[in-house]
Amino acid sequence: MSTIKNLLVGALVTFACFSTQSLLAQKPKELMDNPLLQVSSLQYQAPPFDRIKDEHFKPAFIYALKIHDAEIDKIANDKSTPTFQNTVLALETSGADLNRATIIFGNLTGSNTNPTLQKIDEEFAPIFAAHNDKLYLNSKIYKRIKALNLATLKGEDKRLVQYYLQQFELAGANLSDSDKEKMKKINQTLASLSTEFGNKLLIARKNGALLISDINELDGLSKEEIAAAQQKAKEAGHEGQYLISLLNTTQQPLLPSLKNRATREKLYNASWTRSEKNDSGDTRSVLEEMAKLRLEKANLMGKKSYAEWRLQDQMAKTPSAAMNLLAKIAAQSVAKAKIEAKEIQDLIDAQHLGFKLQPWDWNFYSEQVRKAKYDLDESQIKPYFEVTTVLEKGVFFAAKLMYGITFKVRNDLPVYHPDVVAYEVFDKDGKSMAIYYLDFYTRDNKSGGAWMNNFVNQSHCLHQKPVIVNVFNFSKPANGNPSLISFDDVTTMFHEFGHTLHGLFANQNYPTLSGTAVPRDYVEFPSQINEHCALDPVVLKNYAIHYKTKELIPQALIAKIKKAETFNKGYDVTELLAAATLDLAWHSIEKASDIKPALEFEREALRKYNLLVNEVPTRYHTPYFAHIWSGGYSAGYYAYTWSKTLDYNVFDWMQAHGGMNRANGERFRKYILSVGNSVDLNQAFKDMIGHEMQIQPYLKNAGLESKK
Numbered sequence: 001m002s003t004i005k006n007l008l009v010g011a012l013v014t015f016a017c018f019s020t021q022s023l024l025a026q027k028p029k030e031l032m033d034n035p036l037l038q039v040s041s042l043q044y045q046a047p048p049f050d051r052i053k054d055e056h057f058k059p060a061f062i063y064a065l066k067i068h069d070a071e072i073d074k075i076a077n078d079k080s081t082p083t084f085q086n087t088v089l090a091l092e093t094s095g096a097d098l099n100r101a102t103i104i105f106g107n108l109t110g111s112n113t114n115p116t117l118q119k120i121d122e123e124f125a126p127i128f129a130a131h132n133d134k135l136y137l138n139s140k141i142y143k144r145i146k147a148l149n150l151a152t153l154k155g156e157d158k159r160l161v162q163y164y165l166q167q168f169e170l171a172g173a174n175l176s177d178s179d180k181e182k183m184k185k186i187n188q189t190l191a192s193l194s195t196e197f198g199n200k201l202l203i204a205r206k207n208g209a210l211l212i213s214d215i216n217e218l219d220g221l222s223k224e225e226i227a228a229a230q231q232k233a234k235e236a237g238h239e240g241q242y243l244i245s246l247l248n249t250t251q252q253p254l255l256p257s258l259k260n261r262a263t264r265e266k267l268y269n270a271s272w273t274r275s276e277k278n279d280s281g282d283t284r285s286v287l288e289e290m291a292k293l294r295l296e297k298a299n300l301m302g303k304k305s306y307a308e309w310r311l312q313d314q315m316a317k318t319p320s321a322a323m324n325l326l327a328k329i330a331a332q333s334v335a336k337a338k339i340e341a342k343e344i345q346d347l348i349d350a351q352h353l354g355f356k357l358q359p360w361d362w363n364f365y366s367e368q369v370r371k372a373k374y375d376l377d378e379s380q381i382k383p384y385f386e387v388t389t390v391l392e393k394g395v396f397f398a399a400k401l402m403y404g405i406t407f408k409v410r411n412d413l414p415v416y417h418p419d420v421v422a423y424e425v426f427d428k429d430g431k432s433m434a435i436y437y438l439d440f441y442t443r444d445n446k447s448g449g450a451w452m453n454n455f456v457n458q459s460h461c462l463h464q465k466p467v468i469v470n471v472f473n474f475s476k477p478a479n480g481n482p483s484l485i486s487f488d489d490v491t492t493m494f495h496e497f498g499h500t501l502h503g504l505f506a507n508q509n510y511p512t513l514s515g516t517a518v519p520r521d522y523v524e525f526p527s528q529i530n531e532h533c534a535l536d537p538v539v540l541k542n543y544a545i546h547y548k549t550k551e552l553i554p555q556a557l558i559a560k561i562k563k564a565e566t567f568n569k570g571y572d573v574t575e576l577l578a579a580a581t582l583d584l585a586w587h588s589i590e591k592a593s594d595i596k597p598a599l600e601f602e603r604e605a606l607r608k609y610n611l612l613v614n615e616v617p618t619r620y621h622t623p624y625f626a627h628i629w630s631g632g633y634s635a636g637y638y639a640y641t642w643s644k645t646l647d648y649n650v651f652d653w654m655q656a657h658g659g660m661n662r663a664n665g666e667r668f669r670k671y672i673l674s675v676g677n678s679v680d681l682n683q684a685f686k687d688m689i690g691h692e693m694q695i696q697p698y699l700k701n702a703g704l705e706s707k708k
Helices: 002-017 054-076 084-092 096-111 115-136 139-146 155-171 177-207 223-235 261-272 284-300 306-313 319-350 359-374 378-384 387-403 487-504 520-535 537-543 555-563 569-587 598-608 639-656 662-673 681-689 696-701
Strands: 210-212 242-244 406-409 421-426 432-441 451-456 467-474
Touching: 054 084, 054 096, 054 115, 054 139, 084 139, 084 155, 096 115, 096 451, 096 467, 115 155, 115 177, 139 155, 155 306, 177 284, 210 261, 223 242, 261 359, 284 306, 284 569, 284 598, 306 319, 306 569, 319 359, 319 569, 319 639, 319 696, 378 555, 387 406, 387 487, 387 520, 387 537, 387 662, 432 487, 451 487, 467 487, 487 520, 520 537, 520 639, 520 662, 537 555, 569 598, 569 639, 639 662, 639 681, 639 696, 662 681
Parallel strands: 432 467
Antiparallel strands: 210 242, 406 421, 421 432, 451 467
C-alpha cells in the first residue's frame, strides 16, 4: 500500500516539476544560446563557467523574471480548488531559470566580481526585491495556501505548506494594500542600500591596504609573506614596495608576526578605520539609513523592533532569548579576557617595554604568552599545514572516516577562476553523489571571510544532486612557494566543509527544505561539529605533514596544540560576542530617534552590555560588519554562538560514546545532516543526544567555567 502511494506521489511530483517547460520552450531566438537559461549538460548540472560571460546575466535576468511572473500569475489566478499540487508544489517548482542565474551570479559577485557585475548587481537588487514582494505579498496565493487542509498532508508536503505560510506572513501578506506598497518601497530601497554597502566595502578594503616602503618595518614576517606583499604591491603599481591587504575582520593575520609596534598599529588602524574616511568607501550613512528602514519595516509588521520580527522563524524565537544566551557567556568570557590581558601586560612589563597593552599588541604578545605558557610557536606549526594536504589528507580523510565518502579530482570541469579546483564526491556505497568546488585564495575582487554555497540544490523532486562550492581567503603564496596556513585556518577549512556535508547529505524532495536551508541559528551547528575533526588524533596524524621533510607532526607538538586549545578563548569569545551583541543592539532599536551616528551607537551599545573592553575590540566594527549590512545576517549574528552551544552539547555526547567515529557519524548524518528543514529541528536535536540544549557544555569546552 505504501509503495503504491509513494509511486503516485512521485508521478504527481514529476508532472508538476516539469509542467512549466512549455513556457520555457518559447524562449526568444537570441536567448537560445544563453547558458544561464539552459539546464547544464555537465554532470549534475554543474555550471558551464567556460561559456558563462558577464553579458549573459542581464538578458537572462530580464527573461527569467518574466517567466517567473507568468508562473506566479498562473498560480494566483487558478480558478480550480486549491490543492497541494496546483498551489504549493507549483510554487516550489517555479522560477527554475531565475534560480539558476541568480545562484551563479551571487557566488560570482562574492568571489570574483568586477565593475560590470557590480553594476548589474546595483541595477537588479531593487528589481529582485520587488519581484520577491510580488510573490510573498500576493494575497491570492496566500489565501490559496491558507485554504489547504493541513490535516490531509504528511511529511515534507505538510512541512512545505507550513514553511510557505510562515514566509508569506513574515513578508506581510496580511498587510493592507497601502501598507504593502510601503513595504515594497522599503524592501527595494533596502536591497539597493545593501548592494551599495557591499560595493563600498570592497572599495574600502582595497583602498585601506597598508603600503610599506621600508622592508625593516616587516620584521617578523616570513620570506614567503614578504614576497607575497611585494608581489601585491607590484600588481597595484607600487614596484619595490610592500602591500598588506585587509581581511574583513578587525584583527589581521599578520599582526601576530610583526615585530615593529608602529607597523602593527598602522595595520590595525588601517583595518579599523577603513570604512569611516568620508570617501567612496565610507559606509556609515548607508548603514544608518538601513537601520532606520529596517525599524520601519518591523513597525509595519506590528513588531517593536526589527529583531523581534526577524527572529520569529529562528530557533531562538525572540531577541531576549538570543541576548540572554550571549549575556550568560559574556560574563564568563570577559572575566577570562581580563585575566588573559593581565598575563600579556605582565609579559610586556617584564620586558620593560613601558607601554599599556593595546588592541594591535594583543595577538603579537599573546603568541609570546602561548609560547612561554605552552611552549607553542605558530611558526613551528605552519610547516605541517600545507593547504592541499590539509584538504585531502585531513578534511577528506575525516569525511571518509566518519561517513564513508570519497573524492576524485575533476580537471575536466570548467571553473570560474584558475585558482578554483573541482572534485567529484562518492557516497559510502561508491555511487557518485555530488560535485564540489574549492576557491582558496584571497583576491581584491573577492568578499572577505569564508563560505559555502550551492550552485545546484539537492532535490528528489527536481532530480538534482548537490553542486557545492567552498570559498576561502587564504594568502596566495608567491614564486611557487607552498601554501602554509595557520591552525585557525585549518579549523576554518573543517568548518566550511561541515556546511558542505550538510549540503552533500541532503535527502529532501523539495529544494526549499533541502540541506542548509535551515534557521540561521541552526545552520552553523553542523559546520562547528566538523571543526572537532581537525584535532581528532587519527585525523590530525594523517594530514599534519611537514611540507619539506614529509615527517608527521610530533606527538609532543600535538600535545602542545591540544593543551593550548582553550588559550586566548576569553579574547576569542568576547570579540565574537561583542559583534553579536552589537548586531542585536542595532536591530533591537524601537525608536528612530535612538539611531545615532554609527560610531557613537556602537560605543554606547558595547558599554551597555559590558562588552566595551579596550584591549578586546569587536570582531567586526559597525562600518565593515558585512554579515549584518550586506550578508543576510541582520539580527542573526548571535547564531554562531547559539549553534556553537548546540555543537558543544553534541560533541560532549559523541565523546561519551566513542568520539568522532563512523557510528557517531552515521547517527549525526541520520538525525542532523540528512533532514534539512523537513522535520522539527528541536526534536531532531533531542533525538540525537536525548536532551535539550544546555549552556554548561559551552562554558566547559571553551574553558570559561568559573574556578571555585
